[in-house]
């Protein structure tokens with residue numbers, strides 16, 4: 001979604017801000033802009049379209065201002081036009097603002113301001129805030145922003161500058177992330193660590209309902225009520241090379257190939273093979289309460305929801321605790337039953353997804369203990385949950401989630417094993433499970449050796465507009481995930497189904513040569529899915545099977561076979577998803593799609 005950058009220091013702000021905006025591109029946007037500040041003057045340059053369009057209108061030689069704010073906008077209120085792009089100014093042109101989020105009472109505020117004689121230039125809710133701050137400005141920008149925010153309902157991460165108060169950025173946050181990078185005689189404000197990493201790893205996280213007064217040499221955080229807040233400077237654990245392409249053509253491909261290492265990081269220090277134990281420091285304080293849970297609700301959106309579905313199967317099998325996986329967007333509005341003993345596990349790569357945040361709030365309000373399974377350290381969800389486990393898979397830049405999915409499944413497997421040992425799981429069973437988990441990174445390495453087969457399959461079927469993905473048991477969520485990957489980056493229509501459901505309707509779709517991906521690894525339902533594959537072939541469909549290494553029989557019922565190493569059924573999703581990620585990637589490349597920035601999509605969905 002939208003991205004924020006702000007610089008105040010002694011270097012020229014423009015190149016720093018443009019580099020930051022480029023690093024935020026992955027979040028998804030449709031217009032961009034910057035405001036450069038010098039005494040008496042704010043210069044705003046903005047345009048619809050890609051950053052290259054904005055770049056065309058910039059002059060790095062003359063725009064040497066040492067303070068500015070920049071933004072990538074993903075349109076919500078008003079079309080993605082030049083006028084609606086951020087920054088927005090008040091009528092005096094001296095105050096400029098960039099904003100992530102939605103001002104929900106913007107219509108009422110707009111009417112109020114119009115009655116006071118304000119004329120608006122854009123259709124945005126953000127300009128309403130700019131004008132409101134302008135009306136309240138009386139020589140003290142911080143106070144004007146504070147007063148304006150009291151009138152506002154909705155969500156925001158904002159950065160505001162004023163020509164009459166150079167060397168100052170006022171930032172505020174409610175529901176939309178903001179961090180401040182701390183440098184030598186400079187501060188860099190951003191909505192995402194990726195925009196800051198090239199300059200510093202020292203950051204201060206701004207929390208909800210806080211404001212920051214940022215000058216080159218000083219950073220002061222207060223609550224919206226002006227109460228000072230003491231903040232620690234923290235170290236970002238990500239490195240710059242993790243957010244760069246490192247020779248790969250796309251971040252998605254890089255992140256697919258990073259999975260062996262990212263899962264090693266995820267497992268590091270958490271499994272004890274000798275003892276057959278899992279250690280999860282983030283759950284230690286509530287382990288007893290968790291082990292007593294009578295019901296588990298896993299919630300999330302998109303890929304995180306698919307990982308949650310694998311978690312549901314894992315928890316029921318290893319813990320024998322009834323578990324449901326719910327879309328966060330449904331859970332938050334549907335009056336869910338939360339009894340004593342219900343725990344809620346929120347899964348999210350970004351830790352910022354609006355629906356997941358709302359589901360957490362709903363669950364907490366109803367008294368549930370809420371855990372977070374999140375990748376981005378310092379994001380909102382870990383702050384709002386009672387306890388949790390980070391993925392530690394490194395930054396995921398590609399919009400299509402890959403290593404986050406395998407990280408989420410791995411963490412859910414760790415939690416299942418951790419709690420399982422406190423319930424029904426015998427030491428031997430736990431040790432076997434953990435050993436199998438520890439082998440997964442190398443097994444993914446082996447799976448990636450067969451990447452060329454996935455590419456050939458993608459090339460052969462990339463022109464087909466409809467695909468089906470079938471799986472059973474633990475591989476049913478993988479079928480959903482494979483279909484999601486294909487549709488979001490290649491714009492091919494794909495449906496994931498529990499294989500048995502095909503006969504209840506979707507089988508009517510199968511026509512000659514239609515690609516049907518069948519996940520048919522060894523296990524309890526192997527023969528069942530072989531029957532489904534035969535049914536597909538009998539109707540002319542082309543079967544692309546994901547099978548266990550050594551299974552030659554499957555070649556009789558499949559047109560193509562992609563092999564993965566053998567593992568226990570609960571962990572198969574960690575391997576079977578790999579060829580599906582590769583197929584989606586290569587199909588999208590074949591179709592000339594923008595793999596890392598698919599149309600209409602944002603990396604982190606911070607609005608409803």
Ligand code: M6R
Pocket residue numbers: 300301302303304347348349350351352353356399400401402484485488603604605
């Ligand atoms: O950051 P989150 O994990 O909360 O994001 C949830 C979904 O928006 C996300 O998984 C989305 O479905 C991905 N683009 C799928 O690849």
